[in-house]
Amino acid sequence: MSGRPAGPAAALRDAALSALVALGLFAGLIGLHLVPTDNGLRLVGRPWALAIVVLAVFVGRLLLLTWQRVRPSGAPATRRLAEAVTHAGRYVAPVFLLAAVALPLYGGRYMLDTGILVLTYVMLGWGLTIVVGLAGLLDLGYVAFYAVGAYSYALLATNFHLGFWTLLPVSGILAALWGVMLGFPVLRLRGDYLAIVTLAFGEIIRVVLINWTSLTGGSNGITDIPRPTLFGLKFNGSGDPDTFATFFHLPYSVTQRFVFLYYVILALALLTNWVSLRLRRLPLGRAWEALREDEVACRALGINVTITKLTAFGMGAMFGGFAGAFFATRQGFISPESFNFMESALVLSIVVLGGLGSQLGVALAAVVMIGGSELFRDFDEYRMLIFGLALVVMMVLRPRGLVAGRTPSIALGARREIAAELVAQGRG
Amino acid sequence: MAYALQQLINGVTLGMIYGLIAVGYTMVYGIIGMINFAHGDVFMVGAFLTLIGLVLLAGFGITSVPIALALAFIAAAALSAIYGWTIERVAYRPLRGSFRLAPLISAIGMSIVLQNFVQVSQGARDYNIEPLIPGSITVMTQGGFAVELSWMQVLITVVTLALLAVFTWLVTRTPLGRAMRACEQDLKMASLLGIDTDRTISLTFVIGAVLATAAGMLFLLYYGSINFYIGFTAGVKAFTAAVLGGIGSLPGAVLGGLAIGLIESLWSGYASVPYKNVAAFSVLAIVLIFMPSGLLGRADIEKV
Secondary structure (H helix, E strand, C coil), X not given: CCCCCCCHHHHHHHHHHHHHHHHHHHXXXXXXXXXXXXXXXXXXXXXXXXXXXXXXXXXXXXXXXXXXXHCCCCCHHHHHHHHHHHHCHHHHXXXXXXXXXXXXXXXXXXXXXXXXXXXXXXXXXXXXXXXXXXXXXXXXXXXXXXXXXXXXXXXXXXXXXXXXXXXXXXXXHHHHHHHHHHXXXXXXXXXXXXXXXXXXXXXXXXXXXXXXXXXXXHHHCECCCCCCCECCEECCCCCCCCEHHHHCCCCCCHHHHHHHHHHHHXXXXXXXXXXXXXXXXXXXHHHHHHHHHCHHHHHHCCCCHHHHHHXXXXXXXXXXXXXXXHHHHHHCCECHHHHCHHHHHHHHHHHHHCCCCCHHHHHHHHHXXXXXXXXXXXXXHHHHHHHHXXXXXXXXXXXXXXXXXXXXXXXXXXXXXXXXXHCCCCCC | XXXXXXXHHHHHHHHHHHHHHHHXXXXXXXXXXXXXXXXHHHHXXXXXXXXXXXXXXXXXXXXXXXXXXXXXXXXXXXXXXXXXXXXXXXXXXXXXXXXXXXXXXXXXXXXXXXXXXXXXXXXXXCEECCCCCCCEEEEEEECCEEEEXXXXXXXXXXXXXXXXXXXXXXXXXXXXXXXXXXXXXXXXXXXXXXXXXXHHHHHHHHHHHHHHHHHHHHHHHHHCEECCCXXXXXXXXXXXXXXXXXXXXXXXXXXXXXXXXXXXXXXXXXXXXXXXXXXXXXXXXXXXXHCCCCCCCCCCCCCC
């Protein structure tokens, strides 16, 4: 069952074994279906479905082995492609940016909606990159800060009638405070202990949001969250003088609001990118990267590990908070359901698939993951199944992510690409 | 007093189930140093397979509860052992020796796959069964409050203790256990000394899956209701238990499981039910602040 090229007979035997394993795996869950009836449960057999799946595994394994024999060097095509992307980074990024800025010109409303979603995840990914990619602190509860940002905006906006632009920084700051608050107790923890505590923190926030009904509305969430305005101009079709359409003497259309939201999130995402790129060159950013490589050496060199870790948590959380406030204003409705562990996992997988610390990689990964899962929207039932499989396959094929190389944040003379294998990651 | 005793009994029962799952987490972590996120979902798959087995046996007219349970468990354990083996083979082995986050993401992906596979193949509803083991004994009565110890709770405790005894024997007394402990100490050195590390790791996953299936069966019998999502919550709780006890330590996993179970049931009994998870997670955070490697974990020695 190894990946070595083998003769046709061995391949057949291997495929038959795989089919046998598949039979064991799927006999119970695909072959038999539990059906509730009036007097207890009943089983319905699905032999055809089982046979098809087992046959598919057999043929798939046979094809895979044959392909490996024909092309013994593994998956060079994808690797070469990714290397090309890495090296062409300086050209790819502007093209990407141009395509993103021009999207409202050529994309329809559906494209805009997807674009807004993708950009939200790009922004979350860039925010989490600060924590995981730069400072090397494994955070499995990033969604908590996203939730704090969203609820801060929603609660302050609905209760005190403050505008989006006033509350955006407030949400970010509140989320950053929570980040620092979480940072304090976990300062001494390393690696996986940190991971489980951050995961627990995310769950705590969610449970509190569900159960503190008097404040958060419980699982019903908060509705009628105000939409953002452009210098006080609203986006609705009421015809009032302070709406965008009337002010500019344009016919009203819903697309205007989508275009506006799209540019807001694009600007926010670019801000995140710009700030983290600048931060990386500051002593603070260099301390983050040094911390990721070796915490003991950092201490020996006199870097204040406490401050360094807390700022990383705070910064990452702040951008999560911004994204959360945007999410709330875009949806107009939030509930704890939107902030479950799956979101944290999704953002983390975007960061890891992006190559941990590569800004362009995160953007690419977000487009691939979110855009890809949008493609399967019609197969709603199977969407998450395919998503999970894709995650496993992508990790197995490219464990270092799509863009597996980094330019150093600071260098003497020419900047050379560093292979990602040389960058230690997530050692907390 | 009587109420406290009742909560204690409930907590220990719950803790036993968590402990069984936690052993799987801690074993895998001890040997290959990764969080096997899909383990909670193997527990869920085990519960489903047991349920399917029970319904199938009832269809064949086997109504004797002990025989049906034993047969269903053996079948379910064998099948979910294949799950454990396949998951390791497909999603983790290619990533062994890769950097630390790659297997974690792969494991999260595998967890999503298992959850949605069961949702697609069996449906998203709750599946309920009649209590198979009814009845209880009254331990004591105080002021009109009777402390009940149900036969189900007795069964859970007995099965867990028996499985843990077998498992402890396996780890401490057999060649496989010796190989596992060697791999835990130093994987590379163990393979240099002629231990088939691949096989040992595969078997570790198989054993973990069998224990998780046992936990799944007990969960099914105790609560009488399962759905495709039970794996996540139970998995997170069991992983918390493993970390609380000191990840990599087998007695620690059981101790951590008991601690989490007790915290949950005491908190539900005396404070508020919705916040029981908050209580469990908070205790985890507090313990880790003062004992960064858990209750029974070995402290990491930092080498420079």
